[in-house]
Amino acid sequence: MKSITRQSDELLAVPMFVATLAILTFFAATVQIYLTEYHHPHSETLLQVFMWLTLGMYPVFWLEAAWFFWIDSPRKWTALSACILPPLRLARRDMQSGTRLWLPVLGWRHIDDDLHEEVERDLSVPMIIVAVMILPLLAIDFVWTEQKANYPALQIFVETGFSVTWLAFTMEFIVMFSIVNKKIDYIKQHWVDLLIICLPLVAFLRVFKMTQILRLQQVTKASRVYRMRGLALRVWRGLLAMDVISRLARLSPETRIKTLRALIEEKQREIERLEEEITEIETTLATAKPPKSEVDSTAVREGEAA
Numbered sequence: 001m002k003s004i005t006r007q008s009d010e011l012l013a014v015p016m017f018v019a020t021l022a023i024l025t026f027f028a029a030t031v032q033i034y035l036t037e038y039h040h041p042h043s044e045t046l047l048q049v050f051m052w053l054t055l056g057m058y059p060v061f062w063l064e065a066a067w068f069f070w071i072d073s074p075r076k077w078t079a080l081s082a083c084i085l086p087p088l089r090l091a092r093r094d095m096q097s098g099t100r101l102w103l104p105v106l107g108w109r110h111i112d113d114d115l116h117e118e119v120e121r122d123l124s125v126p127m128i129i130v131a132v133m134i135l136p137l138l139a140i141d142f143v144w145t146e147q148k149a150n151y152p153a154l155q156i157f158v159e160t161g162f163s164v165t166w167l168a169f170t171m172e173f174i175v176m177f178s179i180v181n182k183k184i185d186y187i188k189q190h191w192v193d194l195l196i197i198c199l200p201l202v203a204f205l206r207v208f209k210m211t212q213i214l215r216l217q218q219v220t221k222a223s224r225v226y227r228m229r230g231l232a233l234r235v236w237r238g239l240l241a242m243d244v245i246s247r248l249a250r251l252s253p254e255t256r257i258k259t260l261r262a263l264i265e266e267k268q269r270e271i272e273r274l275e276e277e278i279t280e281i282e283t284t285l286a287t288a289k290p291p292k293s294e295v296d297s298t299a300v301r302e303g304e305a306a
Contacts, residue, residue, distance in 0.1 A: 003096060004071045005068070005071060005073040005074065005094075005095050005096045006094070006096050008067065008068065008071065008073075008095070009094045009095055009096065009100075009102075010102075010108070012064060013102035013108070014102075016060075016061075016064060016089055017089075017090065017102070017104070019057060019060050019061070019086075019089075020082075020086060020087060020089045020090045021090070021171075022057060023054055023057040023058075023086045023087070024087050024090075024167055024170060024171070025167065026050050026053040026054040026057065027050075027054045027087075028163040028164075028166055028167050029046075029050040029163065030047065030050040030051050030054055031163070031166075031200045031201070032159050032160065032162070032163040033046050033047045033050065034047055057086065058083075058086065061082045061083050061086045061089060062083050064079065064082070064089075065079035065080060065082065065083050068095050073095040073096070074095065074096060074097070075093075075094075075095045075096070075097075075098055076095065078092070078093070078095070078098075079095065087170065087174055088174065090171060090174045090175065090178075091103060091174055091175040091178040091179070092178060093111065093178060094108075099111055101178060101179070103119070103175065106118075106119075111179055115179060116176075116179050116180060119175065119176065119179060120176065123172050123175070123176070126168070127168065127169075127172055130164075130165055130168045130169075133161070134161065134162075134165050137158050137161040137162060137165075140154070140158055166196070166197070166200060169193055169196050169197055170197045172193075173190065173193050173194065173197055176190075
């Protein structure tokens with residue numbers, strides 16, 4: 001019979017995935033409206049709506065964590081991460097053993113190298129499509145900056161495209177980060193993706209804080225805040241362009257060969273480490289056991305004494 005924790009995991013998997021996707025979407029819209037260079041007459045109202053929608057989703061994750069604490073789940077403390085950063089709930093491991101997770105289409109799966117390769121392969125195609133779709137937006141943003149300022153609808157279209165891109169990058173990173181076991185190595189290999197995800201958040205918090213300070217001091221905020229917004233957006237889009245180029249470069253056979261060779265080298269190093277560990281254990285066992293000659297002589301002496 002399934003435990004209460006496992007039943008809860010299976011019952012909450014789909015609704016909590018939807019809730020996490022919703023809060024990510026609300027936050028992406030909040031950042032887009034706040035950092036965009038174009039301001040619609042209703043921008044302030046929309047900003048407040050999406051910000052309150054984002055904050056209003058937090059109790060959902062608090063209630064889930066409280067439930068797992070109430071039933072004393074084996075991994076209940078891991079639920080606290082989603083209370084602070086709800087997006088981490090997107091592909092969280094199960095609360096029973098931490099060896100399974102739920103993903104759309106795939107359902108509940110055990111976490112192993114096969115799942116890692118399968119998810120990475122399945123995500124590569126849509127992420128390449130996102131990368132290709134973002135190229136026209138980058139061209140409009142970098143080349144036709146002045147023309148874009150004259151067409152508010154075009155500006156909104158570009159900013160929305162960037163928000164969708166941020167959402168896709170964030171979801172991919174969270175899912176893969178949850179699956180891999182060597183999380184530090186994954187961060188080192190995908191540090192650009194992490195910057196693309198975190199930079200809008202940092203820029204939003206810094207600019208929001210500065211806006212509050214300037215309001216308190218009753219000083220005009222426009223010039224300095226807009227300069228910070230512009231700088232953050234330029235850096236973010238530069239990183240995005242670099243990442244898109246990198247993803248498209250991986251499609252070439254030469255790059256694929258280099259990637260596979262690097263993977264072989266990594267596996268060989270891992271095998272060498274395992275062999276060294278086996279050798280150390282064998283050495284420890286050999287030193288712990290007395291030599292066979294000593295055992296035989298001891299047995300002979302005991303036999304003679306008898």
